[in-house]
Amino acid sequence: MRSNQISIQKIVLIGFRGAGKTTLAHLLARELQWEYFSTDRAIEQSVNLSIPEIVARHGWDFFRQKEAEIIQQVASRKRIVIDCGGGVVENSRNMERLRPGALVVWVDAPLAELKQRLRQAGNRPLLNQPDFDRDVEENYRRRLPLYRNYANLRINTSEESPEGAISRILSRLPDRSDE
Ligand code: S3P
Secondary structure, eight states: OOTTSOOOOEEEEEOOTTSSHHHHHHHHHHHHTOEEEEHHHHHHHHHTSOHHHHHHHHOHHHHHHHHHHHHHHHTTOSSEEEEOOTTGGGSHHHHHHHOTTEEEEEEEOOHHHHHHHHHHHOOSOOOSSSSHHHHHHHHHHHHHHHHHHHOSEEEETTTSOHHHHHHHHHTTSOOGGGO
16 A cells, blocks of 8 residues: 555444435445444344344443444454444544544435435434434434534435445545555
8 A cells, every 4th residue: 555545444434314324335335345334233233132122121321332332342443334323423432433544424314304214214212302303303403513523525315326425435545456
């Protein structure tokens, strides 16, 4: 690798629930032939429960603690696409661990569209507000500056096709033949 190039060893996808992180992460991993890693699936496997069950039995604090542990374990791996849960940015330690050597991609969509997608999916427990609309709106608004601050690149999945997004992300990687 040429010494004046910034070395990117991993891609970290952040963004709100329903924005499309998982679709892009799988496509990127396949294109790059890098490992795909979902923090949510790793948490579920470590506890042997689904996210709704974890939250119902143990609460969000327990979930966030598991999330931080998983991130600590995975953060230093290379040639990996890390598909993060939407709340990963709320703990600055998570992002301090993930950022070195990473291209951080913010996968986003307009709030109205996120709501629609989430309503249709209907399988995510509310975070901290009593009703669905408030939960999505308040958490999205609170996280916006965090996503913006940590991201190297923003993708709007309501405007950009997965293929267009992938080629824009790949164009930010140094010449891969130098690996
Ligand atoms: C969460 C998002 C979820 C999952 C958990 C909490 C959040 O991941 O980590 O339900 O705080 O926004 P996705 O963004 O993959 O849905």
